[in-house]
Amino acid sequence: MRARITFSKLEGMRFTGHLDLYKTWERTIRRAGLPLSYTxxxxxxxxxxxAAALPLGFTGGNEIMDIWFEEEIQVDEINNRINNSLPPGLSLQNVEEIDPKEPSLQSQLVASDFIVKIAGPITDLDIRIEDLLNRTEIWRERRGKTYNLRPLIIELSSLPTEDNQQRIQMRLSTREGATGRPDEVTSELGFSPEVIRVHWVRLIFS
Structure with missing residues (x-):
């Protein structure tokens, strides 16, 4: 059985990296007494x-993953068992059964929506965003490879201030080999990692 699970990674898990999050889910499923399938x-x-690796320091509102079980289980039972076994910092949103033959999540993922909060008053945020969007090339380096960030920015705009923090919303490409990172966008806008908080709002599939 293949189950698709939607969950939130909250503030308490913000500094849990992708590999540790994977291990946390494995422990949670085992603690729930569910018959997890193995390769x-x-x-x-x-x-x-x-579906996607949530970087260290990010929170996520609608993260998605697929889990395979050795036997058929009622969706409500999966939901109840997981809810009773979740550690602080994770919140279960939805569980549904998926056709085992459906393509992988990664092969269907095309983009992601983010909201970034920036500490401190910024009077020229809209000007910075406009200047960045007017550029045709934004060359960056990641893992020793140079790439153009600009085509990976699908949408970028400011939001009304909340709790005295400036906010930016962005939609970035999340395709294999063509993934934009919100912290790289904010770096190009002139903001250091220390003053931003990134929330991954949702994943967009083809």
Missing amino acids: QGFNPRPRINL
Whole structure:
């Protein structure tokens, strides 16, 4: 059985990285007493597939993953067991059964929506955004490779101030080999990592 789970990664898990989040979900499923399926071979691994890696320091409102179970289980039972086993910082949003033959989440993911909060008053935010969007090339380096960030920015605009913090909303490409990161966009806008908070609002699939 293949189940698709939507969950939130809250403030208490903000500094939990992708690998540790994966391990946290494995422990949660085992603690819930659910028959988690494992891969075959010399080093079996739990069949847990996160749609996208949520970077360290980010929170997420609608993260999605697929989990395979060894047997058929009622969706309500999966929901109840997981809810009773979740650690602080994770919140279950939805569970649904998925056709096992459906393509992987990563192959269907095309974009992501983010909201970024920026500490401190900023009087020229809209000007900075306009200047960035008017550029045709924004060359960056990631893991030793140079790439153009500009085509990965689909939408970018400011939002009304909230709790005395400036806010930016952005939609970035999240395709394999063509993924934009919100912290790289804010860096190009002139903001250091220390003054931003990134919330991954939703994933967009084809």
